[in-house]
Amino acid sequence: MSAAPETLSTALLDRLPTDVRKPAYDRAALGIGMAHLGVGAFHRSHQAEYTDDLLEHRFDRWGVVGINIRPPHLADTLGRQDGLYTRLIRENQRIEARVVGNIVKVVDSEASAAPALEILSSSGIEMVTMTVTEKGYCHIPASGELDLNQPDIIHDLANPAAPRSVPGILARALDLRRQTHGRPVTLLSCDNIPANGIILANVVRTFAQQNGDSLAKWIDANVAFPSAMVDRIAPAVTQADIDTVEQRFGYRDAAVVVGEPFRQWVIEQKFAGRAPRWDLVGATFVDDVTPFEHLKMRVLNGAQTTLATLGVLAGLEHTFDAIADPLLETFVRRMLVEETLPTLMPVPGMEPQAYVRQSLDRLRNTAIRHRNHQIATDGSQKIVQRLLNPVRDRLAQGAGIGLLSVPVAGWMAYLVQASSRFGKRWPVSDPYAGKVADIADTAGRDAQALVSGILAIDTIFDPGLATNDTFRKTVTSALGGLLSDDPMAAVRRALEQTEAARLKLSAQSA
Template sequence: MNETLSPALLERLPAAVQAPAYDRTALAPGMAHLGVGAFHRCHQAEYTDDLLSIQFDRWGVIGINIRPPSLADTLGRQSGLYTRLIRDNSHIEARVIGSIIRVVDSQASAAPALDVLSAPDIDLVTMTVTEKGYCHIPSSGELDLDHPDIVHDLANPQTPRSVPGILAKALELRRATHARPLTLLSCDNIPTNGVILANVVRTFAERRGNDIAQWIEANAAFPSAMVDRIAPAVMQDDLDSVEQRFGYRDAAVAVGEPFRQWVIEQRFAGRMPRWDLVGASFVDDVMPFEHLKMRVLNGAQTTLATLGVLAGFEHTSDAIADPLLAAFIRRMLVEETLPTLTPVPGMEPLAYVEQSLGRLRNTAIRHRNHQIATDGSQKIVQRLLNPIRDRLSQGASIDLLSVPVAGWMAYLTQASARFGKRWPVSDPYAGQVAAIADTTGDDAQALASGILAIDTIFDPSLAANETFRRAVTSALGGLLSDNPMATVRRNLKQADTTRLKRPARSA
């Protein structure tokens, strides 16, 4: 049986596998990361590994999971080491990443996480906890005070279980023990993610009292960031491929595409890793980069995922290989999404669209549509609803952007008994949407109205817009029919008619 990846194996790795280019035994912790999943291992941990190889410093990462999966039996047994595979169609590149020096499971109790986060040698906390981990209201970005975890944490501040509760408690402990400042850097796909993180932590702290909110204001920084790399969930085939190809076992493999990007707002409370030396960008304003990535790449992903499932495709690369969906997604982005964006330094919009579509065509990245569609209620505001709002304010058409909004609705209604429960749905609003669908039956207008009334997703002013309501209702009725792709084709033709009547305005 092949040996498992470990520090002892580093000097005996096959030549095809790149090893860390620094002495891991001398690496001390300087940052913590919440949410050690595939994306972190393909992105922030890799950037840190790059930096350590050219400028060694006290920037070892302590990885923390406060939600499943646990780390002890995978990453922990390998002393934080794992293989990062880059897949680009038929090409594969392997590298062992060494920047994670310790992992902490804190699912049963917040205490292990708090011990790390409050330690004086931790100057930075990064996080990839997914959109719903912030316990915020998607339509406003404010802390959801009715969220069960927030209700629990305010009543039991010594035993928090939410991200805002844990971070507020950690900052309280830091004030009491050593008063060292802390930078908290969100790496999740949320617009102005630093602002939202600051909102939820400070609001929670204000509810706690003890003047901790004022101390946080003076001693914590919440920079925004835009992160980008496609890193699908790891499958057993990925684990097996490392053993078969390279001759060792690795239970913590991460798989990603070649492209990566990281744009970070220059607003720090203290020491920061010089990630700008290895490809990241430190900027004054992240928002143009955020909007471009979320509305183009992420908007395309959400659209292809939900419509792809409705069309019977398992992976994004399968969906974009379909000529109809490929034509739809490109025209949606070029004709309706790009005009809502402000210029981004160094990026040509049409070239960015083509680059994004090329990335989604990578057949070696087996990104399941159901995975991308997970928690769609937390994503559609920034990816689809905000550009729709901008288009409506311009007096421009939403013939195409309205379809993926209806696609998200149709995708969730499949959890309803009325529509046969064709697939399991993972979304905080799945039960609510299913209940609406069960009540409204075949009436697409009533179904759309019921979903649009969820004001934590749909801002009331947008939900009341007659053009928006009409477009979404029409698309939803078609997508729930026996031939959902006929609606995609119909709306493409409708966009042609609209374009002839009134050319779309440019930003």
């Protein structure tokens, strides 16, 4: 009987197989200079890898304390492995393993904010990065402002010394820094939100201002909130991924993460004090992130949301299943080229059509088993930047939205069919799922009533868009088709109608 494989740890590093890349720097000499909130799969497959690259290129005091204020807990995984974990790159049949080593301490702070506050307020922390998901910012999606009616925000304003929310925790940590050492700090959002630095600054400053102006003024003088665009597809880890490490490389790792080969990180060059030189290892420092984030949000992420919701309606499980479907592939490609790209500003060094091709090729990677339901999670927090903003721009241009309106209706259909009226066809995770279910239980299958009720949610749909007659009609028509027994007929009809309109316009201008 063979012995059980050893678990990844510092003691095991020197005995790892030669085909597993390991940290090429002295972890024992690594000082702590950063904290990261939300140490999930994306951070560990993206920012942490860049940091390991930097430490190998130019060693400095940029060890990271990983902090989770929501599940999963770190102590049972990263904590037991000395902060070490394996990052697998998977592309179809290819697998590449790397052990990442810059997380030197882990903290679970779900039960109490105290451990997180102790780290974040420490004078040695010069950079705080975060991946807390869109809803973690407690903002109103339609405006980007702090939602003062959000339950955790209400709690934190009443109990500022024992916060639960990200804005509350950050505001309290900044106040502790102000009261003790006063050292500046950079708060860098790495979440998939446009103008994420502006939104983070909005929610933290607004929270701070609720208790007077002194903290807000200190924040203005001592805290930087750069925006950033991050990109790497990192699906939820499965037991098969964990088993792959054991079977292929001979050790156990409960904190495995999986990613695609592609990665990108564009960071606004606006820091308070020292910052890691990630630009030396592939990241890009720029004065304005906006063109990059619009391109990524509206093309890659717009394609993901479109394929996820329409893919579920078509009975397909993964993104690569959806992009392999000829109808959905044609639809998403034409939507991006014909309606999304004309809403974008020029991006330095990027040819838009090539970016569309590259994005769709990435989604074809069969080794990245990204479930459509996972991508559809929290869709209400995503559709503004991915779909509604390009819709708004198209309408302002006097241009058609016959294709972009379909995934908007697809998001509605996805939530509507999780209601009791539709037999709760699948479970969903979305802050607005209950509200949409209530609308569906009242409106039933009446597409016009459903659209009217959902568009009245003004925290998602701003009034100017919600009352636009063209938008309402196209979304209502698409939703009616998507809720039928043949939802893909609505996709085919949208393609046919927009092609007919294009040909008619071309003939008129000839």
